[in-house]
Amino acid sequence: DAKTTQPTSMDCAEGRAANLPCNHSTISGNEYVYWYRQIHSQGPQYIIHGLKNNETNEMASLIITEDRKSSTLILPHATLRDTAVYYCIVRVSSGNTGKLIFGQGTTLQVKP
Amino acid sequence: ETGVTQTPRHLVMGMTNKKSLKCEQHLGHNAMYWYKQSAKKPLELMFVYNFKEQTENNSVPSRFSPECPNSSHLFLHLHTLQPEDSALYLCASSQNRDQPQHFGDGTRLSIL
Numbered sequence: 001d002a003k004t005t006q007p008t009s010m011d012c013a014e015g016r017a018a019n020l021p022c023n024h025s026t027i028s029g030n031e032y033v034y035w036y037r038q039i040h041s042q043g044p045q046y047i048i049h050g051l052k053n054n055e056t057n058e059m060a061s062l063i064i065t066e067d068r069k070s071s072t073l074i075l076p077h078a079t080l081r082d083t084a085v086y087y088c089i090v091r092v093s094s095g096n097t098g099k100l101i102f103g104q105g106t107t108l109q110v111k112p
Numbered sequence: 113e114t115g116v117t118q119t120p121r122h123l124v125m126g127m128t129n130k131k132s133l134k135c136e137q138h139l140g141h142n143a144m145y146w147y148k149q150s151a152k153k154p155l156e157l158m159f160v161y162n163f164k165e166q167t168e169n170n171s172v173p174s175r176f177s178p179e180c181p182n183s184s185h186l187f188l189h190l191h192t193l194q195p196e197d198s199a200l201y202l203c204a205s206s207q208n209r210d211q212p213q214h215f216g217d218g219t220r221l222s223i224l
Binding site for chain 2: 041043044094097099100101102104105
């Protein structure tokens, strides 16, 4: 699975959009981009995933560049409860062993 | 509520004790996982079970013994642990190994 690079930390004002970047320059054609987050004292929570098209669900939007070498997770209206560590993970689309490789992630602090 | 329940939430044990961690999922998933999260380190996959069969052991010491009696339950039996085994142990499940994983909130384990 390809490696990802994320900023260590970011701040965002409550009510504003939080844009979390992720670089995955060695991504292969059959690898998806997954996003999870981990709120303090809880287990990781799945947010969204995509292959090459932009995706949106009730939690967030995922924007993947045309060359697929980077992506951005967008929380459209951040709240204090969105303060968490956000993980960007790349994994193959099928034939998985089930292994998710977590990095250090981005610690997002949403401020009042 | 993620549909994945772990008990106990906290456990303190001596190095010579034997204890077990329990995970139960009510999602009808076929794959289950154990992860370890040590302080200041990324989550590390320990074991993967698919349809009750162990398919991955990520070089985990034998003092950790997993058991999967059915697709809804996963145990981690602990014996003669070391202080460095103190960590948050997380269980996850997914429909199959290609699908997003749903995590429990973990068991915080402290070894005295």
